[in-house]
Amino acid sequence: MVLSLRLIIKKGIPSHLVSDAAKIFTEAFERKFVRIIGNKQRAHQLFLKGFNPQNALCAITEEGELVGVAGYHMNGKSLADLTLKDFIDEFGPFKGRLKAFAAHVLFSRKPSHPEELLMDSISVSASSRGMGAGTKLFAALIELAEEGNYTSIKLDVIDENPQAKKLYSRLGFKVVKHQKVPGFINRLIGVSGVSTMVKSIKP
Numbered sequence: 001m002v003l004s005l006r007l008i009i010k011k012g013i014p015s016h017l018v019s020d021a022a023k024i025f026t027e028a029f030e031r032k033f034v035r036i037i038g039n040k041q042r043a044h045q046l047f048l049k050g051f052n053p054q055n056a057l058c059a060i061t062e063e064g065e066l067v068g069v070a071g072y073h074m075n076g077k078s079l080a081d082l083t084l085k086d087f088i089d090e091f092g093p094f095k096g097r098l099k100a101f102a103a104h105v106l107f108s109r110k111p112s113h114p115e116e117l118l119m120d121s122i123s124v125s126a127s128s129r130g131m132g133a134g135t136k137l138f139a140a141l142i143e144l145a146e147e148g149n150y151t152s153i154k155l156d157v158i159d160e161n162p163q164a165k166k167l168y169s170r171l172g173f174k175v176v177k178h179q180k181v182p183g184f185i186n187r188l189i190g191v192s193g194v195s196t197m198v199k200s201i202k203p
Contacts, residue, residue: 005067005131008060009140013053017066021058022047024069025080028123035190036102046090050082055120057140059133068133070141071120073111074148079120111154116198117145119155138171145201152198159193173197 013021026033026043037043055077059068071079082103088096111118119141124133145153155173157165177196186192 005059005128005133006062007067007133007136008062009136010058010060011056011140011144013056013058013066013069015053017058017060018051018053019044019048020066021053021056021069022051022080024066024125025071025121025123027126029121036099042090046082046086047080049086050080052077052079052081055079057137057144059124059137066125067128068122068124068137070122070137072141072144073109073118073120078118109156115149115151117141117148117150117153119153122155134167135171138167142171142199142201150201152200154196154198156194156196158191159195160191165195165197168197168199171199173199 023044026040026047030040030043033043033047037046055071055074056079057070057072058066060066069079082100084097084100087100087103090096091099109118122134122137122141124137141153153173155168157168174197175195176198178193179196180193181191
């Protein structure tokens with residue numbers, strides 16, 4: 001039997017839960033981030049430097065535990081905006097520049113047009129997956145897009161995460177583009193391809 005969590009969905013991440021949010025974010029996307037940054041703890045500390053808690057929806061249990069985060073681009077910011085200085089401060093001038101360049105190549109994304117809401121990520125804590133947190137965060141994200149008069153929501157999903165792709169399809173997202181990842185990036189982060197998916201929002 002699959003249990004369902006009773007959750008409160010909030011816009012923005014409360015200050016006392018920002019560190020927990022960065023940890024959930026880092027663990028959910030370990031495949032991408034840790035191979036560039038080095039280890040989960042270092043990735044967690046680095047993302048805290050550029051975390052924008054206002055660019056997120058969060059799922060919190062009735063007991064106050066953060067179990068999920070959905071980040072999005074808005075007002076020129078994403079959930080985590082890291083600068084070249086952040087990388088240099090963490091890794092030094094040479095490695096910092098190399099890692100900043102790799103991160104920019106791999107993760108820099110933009111909406112296709114001003115009326116499109118670009119979703120950064122959706123991440124749920126390992127102990128809470130399969131209990132409805134992701135679905136509830138998506139419902140809140142769609143509501144946010146409707147309130148902001150966006151006409152579509154865009155996201156990317158890697159080939160190595162077919163369950164997420166199935167969830168997005170059930171929620172009405174359609175694949176509009178699929179891109180094979182160059183071999184050197186595949187070897188670096190273990191990702192073979194990325195699908196861009198879009199959901200239209202009714203006016």
